[in-house]
Amino acid sequence: xKKWLFWFSAIVVLAAMQAGVRDVIGPYYFQILILVGINIxxxxxxxxxxxxxxxFSIGHAGFYAVGAYTSASxxxxxxxxxxxxxxxxxxMAQDVVLLLLGLLAGAIAAGIAGLAVGIPSLRLRGDYLAIxxxxxxxxxxxxxxxxxxxxxxxGFSGIPLLSNFFWVYxxxxxxxxxxxxxxxxxxxxxxISIRDDEIxxxxxxxxxxxxxxxxxxxxxxxxxxxxxLFGHFEMNLHPNSFLFTTSFYLIIMIVVGGLxxxxxxxxGAILVTVVLEAFRGFGPFRLVNFAVLxxxxxxxxxxxxxxxxxxxxxxxxx
Amino acid sequence: MNTFLxxxxxxxxxxxxxxxxALGYTMVYGVLxxxxxxxxxxxxxxxxxGYYLAxxxxxxxxxxxxxxxxxxxxxxxxxxSAGLGILIExxxxxxxxxxxxxxxxxxxxxxxxxxxQLIGQSFATLVAGAGIGILIGVVIEKAGLRPVKQDSRLGLxxxxxxxxxxxxxxxxxxxxxxxxxxxxxxPTTLMNFGSLKVDSQKLIVLGVAVVLMVxxxxxxxxxxxxxxxxxxxxxxxxxxxxxxxxxxxxxxxFAVGSALAGAGGILVALLYPRIDPLMGVTPGLKAFVxxxxxxxxxxxxxxxxxxxxGLAEVMAVGYGESTYRDAIAFIILVLxxxxxxxxxxxxxxxxxx
Amino acid sequence: xxxLHIRQCSKRFGGLVAVKDLNMSLAPGDLYGLIGPNGAxxxxxxxxxxxxxxxxxxxxxLDGKTIHGRxxxxxxxxxxxxxxxxxxxxxxxxxxENVQTARHMNKKQTVFDAIVRTRSLKAEExxxxxxxxxxxxxxxxxxxxxxxxxxxPYGSQRRLEIARALATNPxxxxxxxxxxxxxxxxxxxxxxxxxxxxxxxxLTILLVEHNMKVVxxxxxxxxxxxxxxxxxxxxxxxxxxxxxVIEAYLGGA
Numbered sequence: 010x011k012k013w014l015f016w017f018s019a020i021v022v023l024a025a026m027q028a029g030v031r032d033v034i035g036p037y038y039f040q041i042l043i044l045v046g047i048n049i050x051x052x053x054x055x056x057x058x059x060x061x062x063x064x065f066s067i068g069h070a071g072f073y074a075v076g077a078y079t080s081a082s083x084x085x086x087x088x089x090x091x092x093x094x095x096x097x098x099x100x101m102a103q104d105v106v107l108l109l110l111g112l113l114a115g116a117i118a119a120g121i122a123g124l125a126v127g128i129p130s131l132r133l134r135g136d137y138l139a140i141x142x143x144x145x146x147x148x149x150x151x152x153x154x155x156x157x158x159x160x161x162x163x164g165f166s167g168i169p170l171l172s173n174f175f176w177v178y179x180x181x182x183x184x185x186x187x188x189x190x191x192x193x194x195x196x197x198x199x200x201i202s203i204r205d206d207e208i209x210x211x212x213x214x215x216x217x218x219x220x221x222x223x224x225x226x227x228x229x230x231x232x233x234x235x236x237x238l239f240g241h242f243e244m245n246l247h248p249n250s251f252l253f254t255t256s257f258y259l260i261i262m263i264v265v266g267g268l269x270x271x272x273x274x275x276x277g278a279i280l281v282t283v284v285l286e287a288f289r290g291f292g293p294f295r296l297v298n299f300a301v302l303x304x305x306x307x308x309x310x311x312x313x314x315x316x317x318x319x320x321x322x323x324x325x326x327x
Numbered sequence: 328m329n330t331f332l333x334x335x336x337x338x339x340x341x342x343x344x345x346x347x348x349a350l351g352y353t354m355v356y357g358v359l360x361x362x363x364x365x366x367x368x369x370x371x372x373x374x375x376x377g378y379y380l381a382x383x384x385x386x387x388x389x390x391x392x393x394x395x396x397x398x399x400x401x402x403x404x405x406x407x408s409a410g411l412g413i414l415i416e417x418x419x420x421x422x423x424x425x426x427x428x429x430x431x432x433x434x435x436x437x438x439x440x441x442x443x444q445l446i447g448q449s450f451a452t453l454v455a456g457a458g459i460g461i462l463i464g465v466v467i468e469k470a471g472l473r474p475v476k477q478d479s480r481l482g483l484x485x486x487x488x489x490x491x492x493x494x495x496x497x498x499x500x501x502x503x504x505x506x507x508x509x510x511x512x513x514p515t516t517l518m519n520f521g522s523l524k525v526d527s528q529k530l531i532v533l534g535v536a537v538v539l540m541v542x543x544x545x546x547x548x549x550x551x552x553x554x555x556x557x558x559x560x561x562x563x564x565x566x567x568x569x570x571x572x573x574x575x576x577x578x579x580x581f582a583v584g585s586a587l588a589g590a591g592g593i594l595v596a597l598l599y600p601r602i603d604p605l606m607g608v609t610p611g612l613k614a615f616v617x618x619x620x621x622x623x624x625x626x627x628x629x630x631x632x633x634x635x636x637g638l639a640e641v642m643a644v645g646y647g648e649s650t651y652r653d654a655i656a657f658i659i660l661v662l663x664x665x666x667x668x669x670x671x672x673x674x675x676x677x678x679x680x
Numbered sequence: 681x682x683x684l685h686i687r688q689c690s691k692r693f694g695g696l697v698a699v700k701d702l703n704m705s706l707a708p709g710d711l712y713g714l715i716g717p718n719g720a721x722x723x724x725x726x727x728x729x730x731x732x733x734x735x736x737x738x739x740x741x742l743d744g745k746t747i748h749g750r751x752x753x754x755x756x757x758x759x760x761x762x763x764x765x766x767x768x769x770x771x772x773x774x775x776x777e778n779v780q781t782a783r784h785m786n787k788k789q790t791v792f793d794a795i796v797r798t799r800s801l802k803a804e805e806x807x808x809x810x811x812x813x814x815x816x817x818x819x820x821x822x823x824x825x826x827x828x829x830x831x832x833p834y835g836s837q838r839r840l841e842i843a844r845a846l847a848t849n850p851x852x853x854x855x856x857x858x859x860x861x862x863x864x865x866x867x868x869x870x871x872x873x874x875x876x877x878x879x880x881x882x883l884t885i886l887l888v889e890h891n892m893k894v895v896x897x898x899x900x901x902x903x904x905x906x907x908x909x910x911x912x913x914x915x916x917x918x919x920x921x922x923x924x925v926i927e928a929y930l931g932g933a
Binding site for chain 3: 012187190191193194195196197198199201202204205206208209210211212213214215216217218223227269
């Protein structure tokens with residue numbers, strides 16, 4: 010009962026906001042609001058593998074890119090045939106179908122990439138895992154840079170504008186709910202046990218490889234969705250949006266917010282995106298100060314800004 | 328045949344530059360188990376210090392373009408890079424593991440200087456800002472705010488990323504984001520070995536790199552400090568118990584590694600004169616791959632890894648697809664980590680259950 | 681029929697032979713002790729049985745099924761559970777959560793169930809919670825169910841580790857120095873606890889322990905290991921009087 014009510018009211022609220030928010034806050038802040046939403050999806054999903062399962066992956070931008078380019082390709086190259094197939098629907102509904110198909114394709118492609126990267130990599134420990142995921146992220150980027158059909162180094166332009174405030178924040182909600190529910194189950198306990206003590210987890214019958222890969226694939230699928238939403242908003246994609254610096258910024262988001270908690274990931278995503286975007290006017294100094302702030306937070310408050318604060322009913326994600 | 332040998336020489340001199348940077352990574356990983364992402368920016372710093380020294384009027388008037396001036400520039404850059412390395416270790420990495428007074432003062436000083444520069448564009452406001460920042464930092468520290476000591480390698484990695492971002496953006500702010508051109512401090516002559524034409528610069532780069540690596544080897548294997556460095560890299564706690572001042576040894580390791588990176592910066596600037604504050608990013612990553620290839624923590628490994636990577640890249644560009652050049656490093660990285668993570672010279676270690 | 685059967689097992693680490701031609705046979709319901717001087721190879725044997733190491737030679741069977749060479753989690757699913765020498769609790773979890781985590785055998789929730797929070801998931805989660813609390817009650821830890829495991833006193837942490845190991849419904853329980861760090865009173869409680877567990881849960885228990893009072897008081901059969909080889913096997917009385925055992929512990933005359 011409560012579930013249907015929650016989703017129904019959420020959809021109503023989001024739709025209402027969608028109608029007016031851009032006019033109320035202006036296009037500049039609207040852009041930031043959208044980016045915040047996309048980064049929340051990225052941060053919360055990254056937190057699942059890094060914070061909850063304790064596997065240090067710094068190649069998230071790679072899956073973000075796979076999702077973005079896959080979704081864009083499907084829509085760009087397929088829209089005529091798809092629209093023809095559903096021509097009985099009103100144009101707006103066709104847009105929705107296109108977007109959802111694109112996001113689905115992006116999520117699946119990113120998930121497959123996650124599987125391909127995860128299976129060989131996840132048997133490595135700590136630092137080595139971090140570097141191998143970094144390496145894979147860069148390999149994905151260089152591959153994209155060399156595929157002509159999706160723009161290569163010129164970039165992929167002409168992507169239809171299909172995502173908007175409603176869809177971005179709808180998927181923010183979906184991501185948060187899915188990750189939260191997953192953590193509050195035997196799967197979540199398995200993930201956390203792997204983070205806390207992998208050897209003990211194995212001894213208690215938890216197939217750590219299977220769960221690590223599971224967390225990795227789920228987290229990359231959401232990165233793929235974020236990518237699709239990003240591409241269909243910017244209408245333009247370039248491999249330079251997916252450098253390893255992007256992966257670094259995502260790590261900074263979840264660490265500054267507080268590693269291991271969904272609240273921390275959300276807080277970190279909001280904070281870092283706002284600092285990066287809104288202070289653009291201050292020149293390179295914003296990044297210098299930002300970097301110093303990062304070092305200071307890590308030295309003086311390593312548990313992140315959210316620390317142990319929890320908003321959602323305690324789910325064991327500490 | 329000639330082109331092949333030409334490529335080999337290119338590869339070796341490229342590789343020796345990678346090796347110099349890789350040595351810094353491997354040495355720091357050896358003593359701290361930290362992948363120092365900021366290392367690539369020390370390399371950039373070295374190149375810029377060389378640039379400013381070379382363009383400095385005093386140096387130009389006294390020494391002209393003689394070999395002496397080149398040596399002065401090289402040494403100067405190395406010393407300044409070593410200094411930067413020591414500062415980074417002291418104020419970014421050390422607070423994580425042991426007492427580190429004035430850390431807050433240092434960073435607040437930097438924030439203050441940045442603020443000062445933003446408000447008024449003069450040197451005076453910068454100094455004033457720095458001064459205020461340092462003062463505030465000292466006061467807060469005296470009031471009791473201390474860094475949290477924690478044993479988290481992930482945390483250290485994040486700090487390293489932060490320092491790297493700081494140096495790159497700081498570099499853009501201080502040096503200017505647009506590229507500069509490194510002056511020719513060593514004249515280039517085309518030398519002929521039979522039908523083989525070799526650029527003298529490449530030979531000098533190779534020669535200097537070899538000399539530095541030999542000196543490093545002497546330091547590590549034949550001095551007391553070197554022995555201490557090796558001890559610390561095996562077991563920090565045991566070294567402490569043996570009376571080794573581990574903080575000092577770690578600082579020395581950083582200094583030496585950074586000096587080598589600075590030298591690498593100058594040598595690469597000789598080969599590719601275009602320098603900019605972000606020049607460290609890609610070579611840094613590649614040098615890191617070289618270090619991992621050779622076995623991270625192993626000095627000989629870093630040298631071998633650097634050479635192999637340099638050769639592989641040059642061969643790939645020469646005989647394969649040049650757009651994939653950057654990917655070569657990452658492909659090697661991924662393959663090594665998946666097949667033999669301990670690298671060419673490394674040995675495995677098992678966790679005690 | 682032996683429930684745990686080790687035949688001619690050997691394990692080498694580089695040039696060091698840790699375990700040599702080991703034979704061990706546990707009957708169902710045994711309270712079996714494994715003792716020997718430090719460095720004799722006892723923990724290596726544990727790790728071989730639980731799948732952390734693979735034997736270089738020989739075979740290990742649990743209830744007739746081969747387990748050597750398989751992953752620890754697969755062996756655990758076959759009915760083997762253990763505690764650790766240096767307590768390995770899930771530090772960020774509460775007492776109850778530690779036990780709940782181990783209670784996943786035969787549970788049916790799918791990822792979809794978890795994400796959508798179906799009725800079957802909620803029912804199963806309630807079941808896991810209930811079963812966990814029941815187990816904690818037996819170990820007198822139910823009053824501390826929602827405390828963080830790492831905040832418990834040492835003795836309680838050891839009990840929790842045993843409770844967690846039992847949550848997997850094992851046939852064989854391996855206890856790795858459970859009395860380490862305990863005072864004599866706690867050790868006596870532990871002895872009663874071990875016997876109680878064997879009786880109530882129909883277990884076979886293999887115990888590695890240095891505390892001789894506990895070993896002699898609780899074990900029905902004892903195997904003595906030195907330098908990776910068996911030097912004696914028998915009842916506590918036989919072992920106590922065996923000259924080879926005495927020599928191994930006290931050194932040669």
